[in-house]
Structures are given as C-alpha cells and as structure tokens.
Amino acid sequence: MEDLLHRSIGGDELAIAVQAKTYQGRDGDVAALEGMRLHIGRREFVAIVGASGCGKSTLLRIIAGLDPAYKGTVAVRGRRITGPGLDRGIVFQEPRLLPWLTVAENVAFALPRGSRREKAATVAAHLELVELAGFAKAYPGELSGGMAQRVAIARALVNRPEILLLDEPFGALDALTRLRLQKELLAIWDREKMTMVMVTHDIEEAVYLGDRVVVMSERPGTVRSEFAVNLPRPRSRADAAFVQLREAICRELQADLG
Amino acid sequence: MELVLKLAGAYRHSLAAGGWGWKRLVLPGVLLALWQAVTAGGLVRPILLPSPLQVLDAFVAMAGSGELVTHLAASFARVLEGFALAAVLGVGLGMGLGIFPLLFATTAGIIQLIRPIPPIAWLPLAILWFGIEEGSKVFIIALGAFFPIFTNVLDGVRQTDHKFVELAKVLEVPRGRFLAQVVVPGALPFIMTGLRVGLAFAWMCVVAAELSAGMKGVGYMLTDARALAQTDKVIVGMLAIGVVGKTMDCVLHALEKRIVRWKTSFTGA
Numbered sequence: 216m217e218d219l220l221h222r223s224i225g226g227d228e229l230a231i232a233v234q235a236k237t238y239q240g241r242d243g244d245v246a247a248l249e250g251m252r253l254h255i256g257r258r259e260f261v262a263i264v265g266a267s268g269c270g271k272s273t274l275l276r277i278i279a280g281l282d283p284a285y286k287g288t289v290a291v292r293g294r295r296i297t298g299p300g301l302d303r304g305i306v307f308q309e310p311r312l313l314p315w316l317t318v319a320e321n322v323a324f325a326l327p328r329g330s331r332r333e334k335a336a337t338v339a340a341h342l343e344l345v346e347l348a349g350f351a352k353a354y355p356g357e358l359s360g361g362m363a364q365r366v367a368i369a370r371a372l373v374n375r376p377e378i379l380l381l382d383e384p385f386g387a388l389d390a391l392t393r394l395r396l397q398k399e400l401l402a403i404w405d406r407e408k409m410t411m412v413m414v415t416h417d418i419e420e421a422v423y424l425g426d427r428v429v430v431m432s433e434r435p436g437t438v439r440s441e442f443a444v445n446l447p448r449p450r451s452r453a454d455a456a457f458v459q460l461r462e463a464i465c466r467e468l469q470a471d472l473g
Numbered sequence: 474m475e476l477v478l479k480l481a482g483a484y485r486h487s488l489a490a491g492g493w494g495w496k497r498l499v500l501p502g503v504l505l506a507l508w509q510a511v512t513a514g515g516l517v518r519p520i521l522l523p524s525p526l527q528v529l530d531a532f533v534a535m536a537g538s539g540e541l542v543t544h545l546a547a548s549f550a551r552v553l554e555g556f557a558l559a560a561v562l563g564v565g566l567g568m569g570l571g572i573f574p575l576l577f578a579t580t581a582g583i584i585q586l587i588r589p590i591p592p593i594a595w596l597p598l599a600i601l602w603f604g605i606e607e608g609s610k611v612f613i614i615a616l617g618a619f620f621p622i623f624t625n626v627l628d629g630v631r632q633t634d635h636k637f638v639e640l641a642k643v644l645e646v647p648r649g650r651f652l653a654q655v656v657v658p659g660a661l662p663f664i665m666t667g668l669r670v671g672l673a674f675a676w677m678c679v680v681a682a683e684l685s686a687g688m689k690g691v692g693y694m695l696t697d698a699r700a701l702a703q704t705d706k707v708i709v710g711m712l713a714i715g716v717v718g719k720t721m722d723c724v725l726h727a728l729e730k731r732i733v734r735w736k737t738s739f740t741g742a
Contacts, residue, residue: 279643299643311640314735315658324654325644356735374644 228410229255234287246435247273260411262425270436271414275382279305304376306384310363312355319351322370341369361392381413422461423450432471523705531705547689548679555614556675563619567626592617593681610682617678618671629663665729676718
C-alpha cells in the first residue's frame with residue numbers, strides 16, 4: 216500500500232534511506248531520525264510536515280550536505296550525498312542575506328567564477344524571476360521580510376539546482392505575503408521544472424503546494440504516512456477535496472502527538 | 474550635595490529625552506562653574522588647583538610661544554607612528570590567527586604570555602634596544618596599541634556568523650570570496666572598535682613613556698611643569714591630550730559609521 220504512494224515521475228531523483236541520525240545531547244545521544252525512507256521523483260514537489268523537533272529540518276540538512284554524519288544512504292540520482300553541491304539549492308527559515316552586500320551582490324555571492332557581464336545578466340534575470348528587478352542596489356536592511364526571502368530564493372536558484380530544498384521558508388512571514396510567495400514559488404517550480412522538497416509546519420501550505428505530503432512522526436523522526444495530492448493546480452483552499460485532505464493530514468499529525 | 478544630585482538627574486533626563494547639542498554642554502559647564510567657584514573662593518591653594526582662568530592664561534602663553542605645539546606635535550607624531558605599526562600588525566595577526574588554526578596554535582601561547590606585561594615595563598629594554606628618544610617610545614606605543622586591536626580583530630573573525638559559514642558551504646563559495654565578503658565585513662565593527670581602543674592606549678603609552686625619559690613631548694612637558702610647580706601648565710597639557718585624543722577618536726568613529734553602514738547602533742534606552 217505504501218509503495219503505491221512512491222510514484223515517481225521521472226525516476227528517483229532523491230532516494231532517502233536514513234537508518235539513524237543522532238545528535239550528541241547533554242545526556243548522551245539523541246536520535247533525530249530513525250528508519251527514515253523516502254523516494255522523491257524528478258520534478259516532484261514534496262512537502263514534509265511534522266511537529267517541531269521531529270527531525271524534518273535535520274533531514275533537509277542531510278540532503279543539503281551540511282550534515283554528512285548519518286547512518287544510511289541519501290542519494291541524488293544514485294550518488295550518495297557526502298557534502299554540499301550546487302545541484303542542490305537551499306532556502307533557509309530566515310533569508311540569511313549578507314547585510315553588507317546589496318541585493319544583487321547577495322545573489323551573485325552564490326555564483327561560481329565567471330565574467331562580470333555574464334554574472335550581472337544571470338543575477339538580473341533571477342531578480343526578475345522573483346519580481347525584485349528594481350531592488351538590485353538595495354541593502355537587505357531596506358527590505359521587508361517577504362522581499363528578503365524572495366532574494367534568498369533568487370540566490371538559491373541562480374546556480375540552476377536540480378533540487379531546491381526549502382526549510383520552512385515562509386514561516387516567519389505574514390499571512391498575505393505567505394500566500395503570495397507560495398503562488399510565486401509554484402510558478403517558479405512550474406517554469407524551472409525542478410524538484411522541490413519543502414519542510415513546513417503549515418498543513419495548508421503543504422496541501423496547496425505539494426504533489427505529495429509526507430507526515431513525519433515525532434522523535435526519532437520517521438515517515439508516518441504519505442498523502443498524494445491529486446488536485447489540479449491552481450488549487451483552491453476552499454475546495455471540498457482540499458479541505459478534506461487538509462483535515463485528514465491534521466488528524467494524522469494529532470494522532471501522532473496524542 | 475543635593476544640588477549636585479539634582480543636576481545630575483536633570484542631565485541624565487535631558488540625555489534620555491534624546492536631546493543633543495546644548496545638552497552636551499550642561500555637565501562640562503556645571504563642572505567648570507564648580508571649578509571656578511572652588512578656586513575663586515580661596516578654598517584650595519592655586520598650586521594644588523589653579524583657577525580655570527589661570528589655566529586659560531597658561532594656555533594662551535604656551536600656545537603663543539609655540540611650546541604647546543612643539544610638544545604636542547612630537548607626541549602626535551609618535552602616536553601616529555606607533556599606532557600605524559600596531560594597526561598593521563594587530564589587524565594582520567588578528568586576521569591571520571583567526572583564519573589559520575595552525576598559526577593560532579603555534580603563536581597564541583606566546584602572545585597571551587606577553588599580553589599581561591604592561592607596555593611601560595618594556596621601557597628599560599626598549600631604551601636599550603631602540604634608543605632613548607623616538608625608537609623606544611614608538612615601540613612602547615605600538616606594543617600598547619597592538620593588543621586591543623589584535624584581540625578585537627581576532628574576536629571579530631571568531632564571531633563570524635555560523636549561519637553565513639553554512640551558507641557559504643552550501644553555495645561552495647571559494648575561500649577568497651568567503652574571506653572577503655563574509656569574514657572581513659563581519660569583523661569590521663570589531664576592527665573599528667579595536668582601532669579606537671588601540672588609539673586611546675597609544676595616547677596613554679606615549680605620555681607614560683615621555684614621563685620617564687626624553688626631552689620632547691606632552692609627557693615631558695608635564696613632568697617639567699610639575700618639577701617647576703606650574704600646575705596650570707600641567708592642566709593645559711592634560712586637557713590638550715584629551716582634546717587631541719577625542720578628536721582622533723571622532724575621526725575614527727566617523728570612518729566607522731561610513732564603513733559599517735549596515736549596522737544601526739543601540740544608543741541607550
């Protein structure tokens with residue numbers, strides 16, 4: 216039954232099989248992930264939800280290559296992840312813009328060496344993608360939270376990664392900005408044809424964006440259940456099927472907490 | 474006593490209200506008036522504390538004769554030389570030790586051993602090595618200004634935001650760019666603080682060094698005036714150091730504000 220949910224669109228882009236990931240806590244090792252298995256297809260949008268502390272951010276850090284000390288195999292197209300790589304981009308919870316660099320410089324920060332003109336064109340194109348073309352020379356301190364996070368998205372995209380990892384990217388934004396950025400993100404996903412893995416605690420966001428919603432159980436984190444979202448896009452949050460699915464996921468999460 | 478407390482309270486209040494300009498002059502004005510009152514009333518002997526007017530007279534005389542400028546210029550030149558040396562070494566070594574763990578491991582012990590030694594304790598050796606006039610003084614100043622600069626720069630590199638380190642890792646940013654665009658700008662506020670504290674140390678050291686040896690400089694002028702019981706000249710010398718030091722600090726502070734534009738500093742609640 217579970218295997219039916221592992222539908223892959225273009226083969227496994229990302230194969231996750233983490234036997235164990237532990238952290239050194241004050242009173243010995245703390246298990247963050249255990250027996251975590253997940254397959255993600257090419258161009259798939261997977262949303263991972265779970266209570267805070269369930270290890271979903273840890274999972275994202277492992278995929279990003281920031282945390283290579285784990286037992287198991289997390290592989291991108293069959294190659295085990297041992298460190299960061301430009302094939303994976305990441306957007307963190309907070310924008311992480313360098314305050315002393317302009318918006319354009321922050322985006323260019325991600326680019327490998329290249330000619331100045333080439334870089335400028337790439338940066339400009341990506342600022343346009345996130346609708347910030349007029350803010351190239353602004354400093355992060357002059358931006359709103361939503362704008363700053365859009366710069367972070369542009370920076371993550373500028374190397375044309377095949378997989379974009381999003382770690383609760385809209386969690387700190389106000390509701391209106393969040394809705395707008397969700398829409399923009401979906402447009403980017405559609406246009407750039409990339410794989411996206413988003414960690415969130417917002418169930419509605421997960422259902423609105425994902426092809427699939429993965430519910431993680433609490434510590435040690437593992438996949439509790441998966442929900443395929445077979446709703447056409449653009450999705451309406453008021454749609455009966457949408458609401459039903461949202462409620463089902465909500466119950467599942469609460470059952471885990473209970 | 475009550476009056477003083479009241480005035481102090483009013484002064485604090487005016488600062489808290491966000492007032493600048495004339496409010497800055499309140500406390501100095503009060504102190505000056507107190508000073509004048511105490512000396513004019515004949516409460517203290519002029520040799521212990523001359524009146525403000527006497528000091529002003531001495532200042533005019535010393536400025537007119539060129540005595541003040543000569544000594545101040547000598548000290549100023551030494552401070553600049555010693556401070557420049559300290560700045561180059563302090564920033565260089567602070568950066569180096571912060572960036573290269575091997576350099577830190579091999580040199581930190583020695584540096585920490587030398588740090589607690591007061592710069593002035595080096596004077597006998599410095600005079601032997603570098604001569605009694607310029608060399609020894611510049612050495613003492615450089616030594617005194619070096620440690621605050623070095624310590625702050627090292628701290629500045631150390632406190633590089635872990636989140637930015639992670640970001641650079643994920644983006645595979647080359648080392649050179651990482652240093653130039655993450656580490657150095659992040660350390661800049663610390664570097665500037667180090668330079669400002671270092672400059673203040675430089676002034677302390679120059680006067681201390683000149684007090685003990687030499688024929689020129691504000692420190693020499695102070696000992697000379699004390700020997701001749703010219704208290705007014707001593708005070709002129711002290712104030713001159715204060716004014717020049719403050720002016721140089723203002724220059725550095727203005728520079729800091731220009732360079733570290735992205736930071737808004739906390740100015741008190």
